[in-house]
Amino acid sequence: MSMFCFQCQETLGNKGCTRIGVCGKTSDVANLQDLLIYSLKAIAVLNLKAREKGINREETDKFLIEGLFSTVTNVNFDKKFFLEKIKEAVAVRDGLKAELRKAGVDVAGLEKMPAVSWTYGSDSDLEALAPKVGVLATADEDKRSLRELVTYGLKGISAYAFHAYQLGFKDEAIFRFVEKALAATLDEAMSVDEYVALVLETGKHGVETMALLDKANTSTYGHPEITKVDIGVRNNPGILISGHDLKDMEELLEQTAGSGVDVYTHGEMLPAQYYPAFKKYPHFAGNYGSSWWLQYKEFETFNGPVLMTSNCLVPPRESYKDRVYTTGVVGFSGLKHIPEGPDGKKDFSEIIAHAKRCQPPVELEKGEIVGGFAHHQVMQLADKVVGAVKSGAIRRFFVMAGCDGRMKNREYYTEFAKALPKDTVILTAGCAKYRYNKLGLGDIGGIPRVLDAGQCNDSYSLAVIALKLKDVFGLDDVNKLPISYNIAWYEQKAVIVLLALLSLGVKDIHLGPTLPAFLSPNVGKVLVEKFGIAGVGTVEDDLKLFLGE
Ligand code: SF4
Numbered sequence: 001m002s003m004f005c006f007q008c009q010e011t012l013g014n015k016g017c018t019r020i021g022v023c024g025k026t027s028d029v030a031n032l033q034d035l036l037i038y039s040l041k042a043i044a045v046l047n048l049k050a051r052e053k054g055i056n057r058e059e060t061d062k063f064l065i066e067g068l069f070s071t072v073t074n075v076n077f078d079k080k081f082f083l084e085k086i087k088e089a090v091a092v093r094d095g096l097k098a099e100l101r102k103a104g105v106d107v108a109g110l111e112k113m114p115a116v117s118w119t120y121g122s123d124s125d126l127e128a129l130a131p132k133v134g135v136l137a138t139a140d141e142d143k144r145s146l147r148e149l150v151t152y153g154l155k156g157i158s159a160y161a162f163h164a165y166q167l168g169f170k171d172e173a174i175f176r177f178v179e180k181a182l183a184a185t186l187d188e189a190m191s192v193d194e195y196v197a198l199v200l201e202t203g204k205h206g207v208e209t210m211a212l213l214d215k216a217n218t219s220t221y222g223h224p225e226i227t228k229v230d231i232g233v234r235n236n237p238g239i240l241i242s243g244h245d246l247k248d249m250e251e252l253l254e255q256t257a258g259s260g261v262d263v264y265t266h267g268e269m270l271p272a273q274y275y276p277a278f279k280k281y282p283h284f285a286g287n288y289g290s291s292w293w294l295q296y297k298e299f300e301t302f303n304g305p306v307l308m309t310s311n312c313l314v315p316p317r318e319s320y321k322d323r324v325y326t327t328g329v330v331g332f333s334g335l336k337h338i339p340e341g342p343d344g345k346k347d348f349s350e351i352i353a354h355a356k357r358c359q360p361p362v363e364l365e366k367g368e369i370v371g372g373f374a375h376h377q378v379m380q381l382a383d384k385v386v387g388a389v390k391s392g393a394i395r396r397f398f399v400m401a402g403c404d405g406r407m408k409n410r411e412y413y414t415e416f417a418k419a420l421p422k423d424t425v426i427l428t429a430g431c432a433k434y435r436y437n438k439l440g441l442g443d444i445g446g447i448p449r450v451l452d453a454g455q456c457n458d459s460y461s462l463a464v465i466a467l468k469l470k471d472v473f474g475l476d477d478v479n480k481l482p483i484s485y486n487i488a489w490y491e492q493k494a495v496i497v498l499l500a501l502l503s504l505g506v507k508d509i510h511l512g513p514t515l516p517a518f519l520s521p522n523v524g525k526v527l528v529e530k531f532g533i534a535g536v537g538t539v540e541d542d543l544k545l546f547l548g549e
């Protein structure tokens with residue numbers, strides 16, 4: 001075994017990747033990601049102490065969330081990036097120790113923790129330590145499972161907090177919680193029950209973080225509105241932008257205006273099409289292709305440059321590698337990275353010049369998809385929706401938010417969507433939608449049968465909608481609504497979405513296509529008993545179950 005990672009749904013054999021990631025992550029990168037997390041935990045321990053002394057640096061908060069975000073599946077594959085980040089983390093950690101000493105704190109006690117005291121001389125020291133501090137360093141399988149569940153939730157929180165931060169929105173309480181929870185994963189005295197409580201607290205902060213990002217996005221770019229998105233192509237050369245970062249989207253649209261280059265969205269950037277602030281650009285073309293895992297084909301035929309602003313990057317093929325640019329925390333050795341300038345802005349001129357040398361995209365399909373059903377828009381249609389439920393025109397809603405993935409068993413979601421009775425509506429968010437958003441499932445009295453709220457973080461919108469409907473119908477429990485949850489997960493943002501829903505009291509969520517490998521049998525049992533979490537079966541059986549037939 002040269003590595004151990006089981007943080008995503010595609011982990012090998014639903015047990016763990018041990019030689020190379022199914023995602024393409026090499027063992028040295030996987031181990032260095034573990035060492036980075038280990039270093040961040042030490043910073044968290046020290047920063048909590050520093051906060052008690054009134055020492056609190058925003059750069060430390062930002063460093064923590066950036067570091068966690070960089071280890072999310074399909075974000076960064078670059079060994080050099082992680083070596084540098086670990087060194088920076090050690091410097092931040094040692095700087096904090098020095099400051100604490102100056103403030104009269106006795107750090108000797110904290111230094112008894114190996115994470116707080118280890119040192120290195122060279123890169124090879126880092127590489128030697130890295131395999132020893134990962135997931136398997138926790139021997140007890142239940143504690144390991146809970147610590148990882150919390151850590152993956154924190155990765156999701158950090159990704160969303162990072163996007164909000166980019167737009168100037170932050171919340172001290174979220175930063176403080178990330179530190180508290182990270183530090184707790186090093187606490188040898190914590191019991192299994194205490195970790196279970198921490199998991200729920202992580203979900204609660206997940207809700208707050210998604211609410212913060214929702215506020216950041218909507219107050220900066222307006223409320224998403226019903227939009228028809230073209231899925232064909234135009235005749236100009238184009239730039240394809242993917243990932244989740246709306247600030248990058250804004251800057252790219254601004255800088256390409258009048259250049260003769262069109263901008264298309266891919267994967268999780270599709271929901272940018274629903275925001276009023278972006279729709280105003282005439283060169284903002286449609287959405288090209290589908291979800292992340294098809295990029296090996298779709299980046300090829302796009303012909304022009306691609307900008308990856310966050311997950312999911314797939315190790316690029318040689319044939320189009322020179323056209324893929326990364327930015328933010330995304331990285332891959334050999335790809336050109338666009339950094340943030342000292343003024344906080346990015347210069348995309350190189351990508352624009354590159355696009356001008358390229359052919360227009362090859363058309364993959366024609367037509368349009370409809371989206372933009374975030375909470376604000378849905379609430380404007382509330383009377384219609386409530387009326388349809390009361391009249392029986394809508395029998396049930398199915399929340400099918402989450403991720404897409406490349407494994408064959410995801411066909412379940414397409415088949416499930418197709419098999420749903422015509423008086424049911426799918427509420428979706430995240431790239432899971434690509435399994436059914438082009439099926440033409442029709443509408444119910446003008447309400448489309450697939451309501452897309454946006455990116456995975458907009459699952460928050462779906463929770464807001466559910467809570468508002470609960471009030472409208474005068475119910476005392478969100479679980480009494482005619483809503484079923486059949487959620488698809490892949491990476492750690494979906495983990496925080498799940499924990500957020502649990503913390504809001506949602507029960508009986510079905511999670512697939514497989515349950516997380518990082519849930520030990522006992523932890524899985526707790527989730528089943530406390531929250532009614534279940535996996536997925538066959539489409540036929542699941543439909544009967546959901547519809548009570
Ligand atoms: Fe394996 Fe997923 Fe980890 Fe990649 S992120 S190494 S596929 S478990």
Ligand code: SF3
Nearest residue numbers: 311312403430431456
């Ligand atoms: Fe998709 Fe990677 Fe999760 Fe934001 S882009 S949902 S998988």
